[in-house]
Amino acid sequence: MPYEISDPELNERILRLVADAADGDNQDLIAEMITTVIKLHRDHATRGDLKLINTALKEMRYSNLVFSRHKEPKVTIFGSARLREDDPNYQLAERFAAEMVAHGWGVITGAGPGIMEAGSRGAGPDAAYGVSIRLPFETHGNAVALFFISQAPRPD
Structure with missing residues (x-):
């Protein structure tokens, strides 16, 4: 029908x-x-x-x-923006991202600090994708992501 x-x-x-x-x-x-x-x-x-x-x-x-220009499969890493480099979860996210890239995957994060930065670092600049919303804090993508897309926040 x-x-x-x-x-x-x-x-x-x-x-x-x-x-x-x-x-x-x-x-x-x-x-x-x-x-x-x-x-x-x-x-x-x-x-x-x-x-x-x-x-x-x-x-x-x-x-x-x-x-559309980036055809490889991608994994998305979510997590806290407030974790520091010495946190075991930060280090785990960085290793996980590196392992995914070694298997041909790209890594998408929220492009911010913390876990998102760890994922971008682990992926490296050629496989890290940053997608973010506009917030009153964390307004810039981290320095590692291949490109940064800023989306408008959703209304409440």
């Missing part, structure tokens, strides 16, 4: 728009994404919800664009 709106004319307009704007094998998915946006509107999603979804979609598009 196709994913559509209950208005056949609008479904046809969506398909025409997609045919005019997109080529390739993914026209069905593009049409479904547009349909979902219209359904959100018709479901009376609040402006705040629509802003959140719009921001998330834009961020996902940008992240996809940035990461």
